[in-house]
Amino acid sequence: MLRSLALLVALSVPVSGLAQVTTVPQSQSQIQLSFAPLVKQAAPAVVNIYARRVVEARSPFADDPFFRNFFGDMQGRPRVQNSLGSGVILSADGIVVSNYHVVGQATDIRVVLNDRREYAARVLLADEESDLAILQLEEAEDMPFLDLRDSESVEVGELVLAIGNPFGVGQTVSSGIVSGLARTGTATGNGRGYFIQTDAPINPGNSGGALIDTAGRLIGVNTSILTRSGGSNGIGFAIPSAMVQQFVTQARAGEIRFQRPWAGMTGQPVDADISDSLGLSLPGGIVVVQMHEASPFAAAGLEPGDVILSVDGAPVNTPPEMIYRMSVRGIGAEAEVGFFRDGAVRTARVSMIAAPDSPPAERTTLGAQAVLPGLTLARINPAISAELGLGTQAEGIVVLDPGPYGARAGLQAGDVILSIDGIEIISPTEVERILRRAAPRIQIDAQRGSRRLLLRFRV
Known part of the structure; x- marks a missing residue:
């Protein structure tokens, strides 16, 4: 009796100026409170994605004439890479969002719904930097889908559910709260943007799955975790729904590359x-x-x-x-x-403007009979600088693709060519002429990030 009285007194003590009130459940529904109705509503719109891509296994010496004379054709056999992930249906006509690292560069994509229906899918828009991809299910209609909630209204402490397909065992649901907002540069994975942080467990295979609120609305796309062991340690990251909405808008407008405003x-x-x-x-x-x-x-x-x-x-x-x-x-x-x-x-x-493509980039690829065949160059302008991440003050001629012989000489995509054989390069179109003039001993002065390079080679 004394213990019960002490407990009642403890419950009535004000906390931070407010009296803590306790109540007894008044109905069977309150006793059996669960997420089951929410999961039944949202789960049909979360899909499993099976992606396949064919990659060519190449020997590092395949382009070297010396080794090819001895060993002949050194091209490896193509091999198939498979990836497994999740996605979320966003419209009745079969628009699906997933992660780039799940479906990027895939040659065959199969999407399986919760009710075991299966559809082929094609990529409408994908962006590796944002780690997002928008898919279109083929011959799909009357699909279950999730509504998007404005992620700007999400607050730390909100209850959330993460739905996906971890480890390929089938659809699973985990619960947690929003544990942080405005997280940047903290997640492991391709995404390098802005994230919602959650403690809902996210494991391999959850990528591309849904992070939903207690009304069943999508607030984010699960993308990565912060981990030392490879498993979920209670810090997961989701790409906010506001970014997903912008991807869907651009995909429906026919864009095949995500158009990001330029800050300059x-x-x-x-x-x-x-x-x-x-x-x-x-x-x-x-x-x-x-x-x-x-x-x-x-x-x-x-x-x-x-x-x-x-x-x-x-x-x-x-x-x-x-x-x-x-x-x-x-x-x-x-x-x-x-x-x-x-x-x-x-x-x-x-x-909000796109990076200007002026002055003209003059993209130029050297032909098969050139000194460095396959070498692709362009004049640096804001569009090229934004594409390669060169910075606002970069200028000159940049390497877009070194080609096989340029790569052997030490060139890389993003290198800024300052001079060839001491001659300053003004336009990409004059590079071949200057290379022929300098041959057979060629010296290229280049800039790679903050490093100055001097490449000497013989052709």
């Missing part, structure tokens, strides 16, 4: 030291370091030294966060950017 600038996160030097009250935002003259931020009035604080009211603290915010707005839209300058917070309207 470089920046770095603001830490405590930088915030003190700039007069910010708290660390946060991105300080603009360099800016291309054609940048839409420059056109809106921003300058190097400004600190970008927000995009459309959402705070941004890393460059990937800013690019994510721009990407979900989409090309052709405008975003309101908040920035700090001279002790005051200001705003500007910034247009």
